[in-house]
Amino acid sequence: MAVAEQTQSIEEQRSWEGSLDQLRGLVSERAITGETMLLNMGPHHPSTHGVLRLLLELDGEQIVSCLPDIGFLHTGIEKSLEDKSYEKALPLTDRMDYLSPMSNNMAYAAAVEKLLDLDVPERGQIIRVVCLELARCASHLVWLGTHAIDMGAMSVLLYAFRERERILGMFEMLSGQRMMSSYIRPGGVWRDVPDDFLPTIKQFLDDFPYKVDDYEALLTKNPIWKDRAQGVGVIEPDVALAYGMTGPALRGSGVNWDLRKAQPYCGYETYDFNVPLGEHGDVYDRYLIRIHEFRESMKILNQAVSRLETVKGPYRSQNHKYCPPLRSELGQSMEAVIHHFKLWTYGYDAPDEEIYSAIESPRGEIGCYIHGTGGNKPRRVHFKTPSFIHISALPVVAKGYLLADMVAIIGSVDIVLGDCDR
């Protein structure tokens, strides 16, 4: 291509890129006159944790305003769910918050169970708690590794992923898949834990507390880490509540709100654990909270594993209108065959009502709103996801800090873009 043509094509490209007029009212007047600088961060940026685009208005290095642009990972999951029966829709929910698919399964399963008024046997509840807490650890490990790499500590990622591989190995043992396990189903779990699961998880529970000590040795008293994290990204409690923030981002500001304690599900009220709280609401406090959550999860896991050894019985509901019968029954019972056929071809009907149910995911409250049609497909499914809420609060949190702190703030509220855009 000749140079003249090339220049012309570049000019054409620029001409449809639009002008600053579109941003009038969203950024300050100083940006329109050119006094402050507009900087585009993402959607391809190593530390935006996915495909998040931020339009930053900078006065020197200081952030004047921040406009997040999301939707680069909008997958249409909610719309796809309307096209599937309740049981078949479950694998799609795995792929929203891809760092803790078990929590998504649980949110969806809890909502469907509430809609159907379906009970889960005790053993099923215990297996769920084991999975949820393992998922919390796995998710926090990815957060720890990537957050540290954003802040310049390269090696933590390698340590964190070493332990995460062990957790994924356990998930694979349970469900056959490392990440997208679809293990927690409406009415219970897919199958009972295999025999070699208990020794594996016990070995892991013996090792893991020392590994957490290792991470703390690398970071907690590290002066560089403290300099970059303390006093940065402070979220005041009233701001956090007004913006609907949940999870470690809210608890970092000292608000004691954990759905596992406040509105228990899966029998969390019978476990003994604490909810760690922060004081200052800065990046460092949110880091400490997640580190403590590792230890609290270990506590819950130890109790749950010991219960798993004693409590026997069914692991999913025996109501075969909603849960498939055992494979071994199919050869003996005609009724079981009918149930099996009906479930895997048509599914089941749910009432034409709406319900909302929420659980505590590693990031915060993940809520599921289902409106049934009376038939086998939902009219509408909506997920309230913590990352969505946290990104919507980013402009308030980031205001006034330096550009380099933005990376720390994004990392510390722990967003997942698949969770945000759905």
Next chain:
Amino acid sequence: MEFPAARDPVSALRDVFGEALLHVKEFRGETTIVVDAERTAEVLDFLRVTSGLVYNMLSDVSAVDYFPNDYGDAFDGEESDFRPERFGVSYHILSMLYNRRLRVKAFAAAEDPRLPTATVVWPAANWLEREIADMMGIVFEGHADQRRLLMPEDWYGHPHRRDYPLGKETVAFSFNVDEIHQHKPFARD
């Protein structure tokens, strides 16, 4: 520290708003209150600040489209089927103090659906309402930012409406494989 005793939200609302409270429903322990669409923001603000209620947190805003059932102005009288209009928008609010949830619901007409914004009550409603405006095409009056949130700016239509096609691609069989390969020009061998 002593807190005022919890009040029943339904009776409290009935005292203050009276006629604007259109319908109340209980299902699986969840209370849904249908209010007059124009007074949604007032009701939500009342629920947030009144002592004994203090629904201090907005959990979720979700919209539902009752498209194939044309309810019109009249509803058929059954308790569970109160749907005077096509679109329903639910505000799921949470009181941390009394540890309970409530759903406030408002309906918007099929033609030119409009509702007042709740961003004046909770800033959290900002993006949740923008998402609904994008995906359902319901205009929130008074909302400061009317841009699309999830879909590209130049997208046509509102994907989460029930009359919007899911947009499936046909499965490739031997008779239509050429047609499908035509819009994959970059597939290398």
Next chain:
Amino acid sequence: MGVSSKLGNLGIVTTTVEQAVNHARVGAMWPLLFGLACCAIEYMSSQASSYDLSRFGMELNRATPRQADLLIVSGRLTRKMAPVVRQLYDQMAEPKWVISMGDCASCGGVYNNYAIVQGVDEIIPVDVYVAGCPPRPEQLLHGILTLHEKVKGERIADWA
């Protein structure tokens, strides 16, 4: 060194230019630090301790497309993201290769709907497809090795 002991003191290796170039290209293929969705987490896993991509000369992820040779499209590609990926691909310097990692990137996967591009090959050329939702790190390694085999067989005349 293994080579010199076989050569004695001559210090001469005879080969073709193509082989030498392809050997260099395979030995240090730098991927773009770019992730879209779930598969990006497995991509991170394959770079971290247990799987260690640096065994294949890929420990260095470049954050800028100008310095990258390999684009691993890891995850579902939405209609909103598609122009961005195309621009990233255009910005990469030749020679460049593309691995489509996972079902969503290869054919749309489970998301057969309005928001997802049904296969990244609708917008950019793809060299290797890796199946799986998400593929295990071993599968990605196999995909990368398959790409290496492909690059070793490339002829310079084809690039001209």
